[in-house]
Amino acid sequence: MVYETEHRRKDGTTFPVEISSRFLDIGGKEFVSAIVRDITERKEVDRLKDEFVSTVSHELRTPLTSIKGALGLIQSGIGGDMPERMA
DSSP, X not given: OEEEEEEEOTTSOEEEEEEEEEEEEEXXXXXXXXXXXXXXXXXXXXXXXXXXXXXXXXXXXXXXXXXXXXXXXXXXXTTOOOOTTTO
């Protein structure tokens, strides 16, 4: 079983961790094995990636929307008749 949660430091601050655990049967006795990983860096990389994708998407979408709008106006004939080749 793997899940993410937050752990608290002695000073009260928290940090993200991933906990992997499983049950073990050794010689008829049951044990729980758990590995706790600090995933602070992974979370920061994910945040930066999401922010980058969002920024790039916005920067591309804005001029494309303007171009699409201008072409739509031209195509609608609002500026008058256009040459056959342009149409």
